[in-house]
Amino acid sequence: MKTVGAILIIFVCSSLVQASEWQDINKNADHFYQALASSDRALQANAQHYLQGVIDATEGVYWCDASKFKMEEVHARVNSDLANTSATERKSFSAAEAIIRVISDYFPC
Structure with a gap:
């Protein structure tokens, strides 16, 4: 039981460290693309949340x-455009500019 607990703690800490790589808000589009395409689920989730935040903040203004x-x-189109x-x-350019x-382009006002 102690081994399982220790493994779980190591996994959680490792995920937090990797997820913290996305905490800097000054990400360029390449950082965002790498996170979005990452196999690291925590990093990918952070990129998804960033995408959702930009979309929410710009609705009615830019799209x-x-x-x-x-x-x-939108995820597929952003990923394709960046790829x-x-x-x-x-x-x-910034990740926000890319989004x-x-x-x-796809949902003009």
Whole structure:
């Protein structure tokens, strides 16, 4: 039982350390893309929450028509757009700018 508890503590601490890598709010689009595409579920979840926050904060300003909006579709489009952008270019703009660019193209006001 002590072994299971120790393993669980190590796992939780490891996940928190990896998740904390996303805590810096000044992420460029390349950091965001790497987190979104990561196999680390905690890092990926942090990127998803960031995506949702940007979407929520910009609705009605940069994009409209939430009735057509599906989170899975936006995730796929953002991921595709960033995948088709070079790492050098992704490093030249913020993660928020990348998200806004994609959603405003697909859901213009």
